[in-house]
Amino acid sequence: MTDILEDDLDQPVRTGTIRVHGPEGFEGMRRAGRLVAEALDMIGEYVVPGVTTDELDRRIHAFTLDHGAVPACLGYKGYSRTICTSINHVVCHGIPGDRALKEGDIVNIDHTVIVDGWHGDSSRMYAVGEIGARARRLVDVTYDALERGLAQVKPGNTFGDIGYAIQSFVEAQRMSVVRDFCGHGIGRLFHDAPNVLHFGRKGEGAVLKAGMFFTVEPMVNLGKPHVKVLSDGWTAVTRDKSLSAQCEHTVGVTEDGVELFTASPGGLFRPRWS
Numbered sequence: 242m243t244d245i246l247e248d249d250l251d252q253p254v255r256t257g258t259i260r261v262h263g264p265e266g267f268e269g270m271r272r273a274g275r276l277v278a279e280a281l282d283m284i285g286e287y288v289v290p291g292v293t294t295d296e297l298d299r300r301i302h303a304f305t306l307d308h309g310a311v312p313a314c315l316g317y318k319g320y321s322r323t324i325c326t327s328i329n330h331v332v333c334h335g336i337p338g339d340r341a342l343k344e345g346d347i348v349n350i351d352h353t354v355i356v357d358g359w360h361g362d363s364s365r366m367y368a369v370g371e372i373g374a375r376a377r378r379l380v381d382v383t384y385d386a387l388e389r390g391l392a393q394v395k396p397g398n399t400f401g402d403i404g405y406a407i408q409s410f411v412e413a414q415r416m417s418v419v420r421d422f423c424g425h426g427i428g429r430l431f432h433d434a435p436n437v438l439h440f441g442r443k444g445e446g447a448v449l450k451a452g453m454f455f456t457v458e459p460m461v462n463l464g465k466p467h468v469k470v471l472s473d474g475w476t477a478v479t480r481d482k483s484l485s486a487q488c489e490h491t492v493g494v495t496e497d498g499v500e501l502f503t504a505s506p507g508g509l510f511r512p513r514w515s
């Protein structure tokens with residue numbers, strides 16, 4: 242199989258092959274990644290008791306348009322909002338609405354922008370006021386799991402190395418990794434090959450090469466890994482109603498490791514407890 246140099250194509254096409262990008266792709270992804278990170282930095286101060294997830298959605302929508310970008314989720318496969326807001330036992334794809342956040346909630350905000358045709362996709366956890374010790378531990382483990390996965394990103398390692406690093410760490414903490422959703426290739430397409438699994442075995446899966454772009458976005462549950470999707474067709478929740486957390490970066494493989502496109506300019510990616 243030959244690698245496609247995405248930057249030479251006029252139109253992005255789904256080929257099932259993992260694309261390898263050049264300098265133009267890295268430039269585009271830096272701009273898209275930075276903007277989505279700035280939006281997630283901006284929203285932090287508004288995530289307080291009493292705010293509705295609709296209001297958070299409106300603020301991020303306005304911020305995205307004000308910066309000349311396109312909200313990628315709005316209208317994607319019929320999705321009706323700019324962001325996903327996943328509260329407590331919601332695993333992912335929670336739809337913003339008139340539900341007000343309350344003290345002690347944990348909420349994931351997931352946002353994707355398109356800048357000059359390139360996608361930046363990131364999500365973070367936000368604490369609403371003071372949260373409990375179990376919620377803090379879940380959030381900490383989820384961030385540590387993402388870091389352990391990203392530490393495996395370098396040419397010559399495999400996608401299985403990433404999944405193994407995440408799964409083995411999470412399960413050693415007596416928590417579980419969701420299997421039904423995964424990370425994905427990204428670039429001029431939102432969801433491209435490969436599926437980036439958050440579980441797996443060392444040495445299995447495709448080999449990483451410099452120029453590959455993808456997300457890593459583990460979902461971690463305090464209870465069992467099983468999820469169900471509600472009748473709205475989007476909202477995924479834990480079957481056992483246990484708390485769930487997620488965080489997501491968009492990254493590129495470099496000659497000697499990984500570049501985070503969605504690093505927080507304000508150093509706010511990871512919540513810190515006082």
Ligand code: MF3
Nearest residue numbers: 314317320334351352353362
């Ligand atoms: N941003 C999500 C991801 O990480 C995708 C959300 S799909 C949507 O891949 F339609 F809900 F936007």
Ligand code: CO
Nearest residue numbers: 362456458489
């Ligand atoms: Co994603």
Ligand code: CO
Nearest residue numbers: 351352362363
């Ligand atoms: Co996302």
